[in-house]
Amino acid sequence: MSTTEPRGHLLVPLYVHPSVDPEAWEVLAGESGRLYGVVLNAADGPGPYPDPAFTAAAARLRRAGVPLLGYVDTAYGARPARTVLRDVHRHRRWYGADGVFLDRVAADAASLPRYRRTVRAARLLGAATAVLNPGTHPDPRYAHLADLLVTFEGRWEDYRRAAVPEWTRSHPPYRFCHLVYAVPEHLGGEAARTAHERGAAVHCAVPGRGANPWRSAPLAADACGGEAG
Numbered sequence: 001m002s003t004t005e006p007r008g009h010l011l012v013p014l015y016v017h018p019s020v021d022p023e024a025w026e027v028l029a030g031e032s033g034r035l036y037g038v039v040l041n042a043a044d045g046p047g048p049y050p051d052p053a054f055t056a057a058a059a060r061l062r063r064a065g066v067p068l069l070g071y072v073d074t075a076y077g078a079r080p081a082r083t084v085l086r087d088v089h090r091h092r093r094w095y096g097a098d099g100v101f102l103d104r105v106a107a108d109a110a111s112l113p114r115y116r117r118t119v120r121a122a123r124l125l126g127a128a129t130a131v132l133n134p135g136t137h138p139d140p141r142y143a144h145l146a147d148l149l150v151t152f153e154g155r156w157e158d159y160r161r162a163a164v165p166e167w168t169r170s171h172p173p174y175r176f177c178h179l180v181y182a183v184p185e186h187l188g189g190e191a192a193r194t195a196h197e198r199g200a201a202v203h204c205a206v207p208g209r210g211a212n213p214w215r216s217a218p219l220a221a222d223a224c225g226g227e228a229g
Contacts, residue, residue: 011131011148011177011202013039013071013101015214018057025057029064036148036177036202037129039101041071046090058095069131070097077106077114081121088122099129099147107138112145119145131177140167143175148202152178156191156205164198173201180205181213 012035018025028038038061040046042054058068070091072084084102091097100122105115119130132146135153143149152162159180168176178195183205191205208216 009036009202010034010204011036011039011069011150011179012204013041013179013214015039015041015071015212016216017042018053021215022057025060029061029066032061032065035066037067037069037099037101037131039069039071039131040091040095040097042095044073045071045087046094050094054095058097062096067099067129068095068097069099069101069129070095070127071101071103073103074105074115074118076104077111081114081118084118085121085125088125088127092126097127099131100127101131101133102146103133105132105134105138105142107134107136107142109139109141112139112141115142115145133179135179137165137168140165143168143171147175148177149175150177150179151200152180154180156180156183156187159191159194162198168199173199176200177202177204179203181207181216182209183207 012028014024014028016024028035040054040058042051061068070088072087073079074084088100091100102118115132122130130146131148131150132142133150133153134142135150137151152159176199178198178200180191183191185207188205192203195203206213206216208214
């Protein structure tokens with residue numbers, strides 16, 4: 001697990017196909033200095049076979065120096081470990097992913113051993129960065145498993161009322177991430193400042209709504225908020 005501060009403060013789940021919105025991918029290639037990473041999600045994971053459009057888009061981001069994280073669904077611990085690790089391997093082999101974004105992570109203490117084994121195995125497969133997304137504050141011991149822990153994923157209206165438990169203060173801010181959607185475009189800067197004030201050095205805020213709000217990945221730097229002061 002890395003103990004150094006990340007180079008960027010934006011983690012962007014880019015859940016839109018390059019052929020549908022190529023501009024989103026091109027814009028992010030120019031934001032490499034501000035990006036913690038971009039989450040690749042070809043088909044709720046790497047897909048059953050390499051996607052040429054994703055291969056090309058991922059290569060452009062890599063050339064621009066953007067860290068890539070492969071999306072892997074863990075179904076709150078219900079997916080078999082071999083299936084999860086197969087997806088990790090495919091992201092690495094097909095798209096050159098630098099790390100892994102484990103989604104729908106369980107938050108309870110009983111699941112800790114399973115995720116500890118998963119993260120260790122993912123690193124052996126070449127995942128230099130491991131991000132866990134329970135989408136809420138889990139058992140505090142999850143903070144020791146990964147490089148980055150997503151402790152909020154949800155709507156802006158819910159985020160405005162969200163609380164932060166005291167235990168997070170014992171960890172540096174660059175270990176936490178908040179992902180917020182349905183953010184009014186004129187409040188992107190406020191969302192960034194809120195994440196900073198709540199001890200999360202990494203964040204993303206998008207205006208998207210519906211079943212896949214992350215299809216509206218930022219088309220400009222200020223769409224994911226301004227600098228957190």
